[in-house]
Amino acid sequence: VQLQASGGGLVQAGGSLRLSCAASGRTFSSYTMAWFRQAPGKERECVAAIEWKGDRTYYADSVKGRCTVSRDDAKSTVYLQMTSLKPEDTAVYYCAARKFGRASANAAFYDIWGQGTLVTVSS
Numbered sequence: 001v002q003l004q005a006s007g008g009g010l011v012q013a014g015g016s017l018r019l020s021c022a023a024s025g026r027t028f029s030s031y032t033m034a035w036f037r038q039a040p041g042k043e044r045e046c047v048a049a050i051e052w053k054g055d056r057t058y059y060a061d062s063v064k065g066r067c068t069v070s071r072d073d074a075k076s077t078v079y080l081q082m083t084s085l086k087p088e089d090t091a092v093y094y095c096a097a098r099k100f101g102r103a104s105a106n107a108a109f110y111d112i113w114g115q116g117t118l119v120t121v122s123s
Contacts, residue, residue: 001025003114005095010120011085019080021095021114028076032101034058034110035069035080037091037119047093048080049103058103063089085121092116 007019019035034049048069049058057069068081078095094117096110104110 001028001031001097001112003095003097003112005093005114005117008093008117008119010122013085013087013121013123015085015121016081016083017085017119019082019093019095019117019119021078021080023076023078023097025076027099029073030099031097031112032099032103033069033071033078034096034103034105035078036094036096036107037089038094038116039088039091042091044094044107046105046107049105050078051103052100056103058105060105082119085119087121087123090119090121092118 002024005021032052035047036044037047038044050069066084071078095114097112098110
């Protein structure tokens, strides 16, 4: 599986963005997917994750109530819908994957990473 993230951009505080991560390959439905972000000078953190069955999700406390992770296995794509964006959400966002397993916030759990997409939230 290879991952291609898109959807980043410049948005004003309070605005919304939807990130997409398209996967190649025919076994996408077997992969637990996650979104991570890394701001300048900060460690990479998990924003959200969704298990391969789609029935369990994880959200960082900092985005709960503002973000929704979802997947469309028919399109081999995972999404991150972000609303009420704040300047502190500014970061490069990465999607990651691991075959099967629980929705984990641990970056070491994931063995496939896509390139990042930059989200900039202006105040």
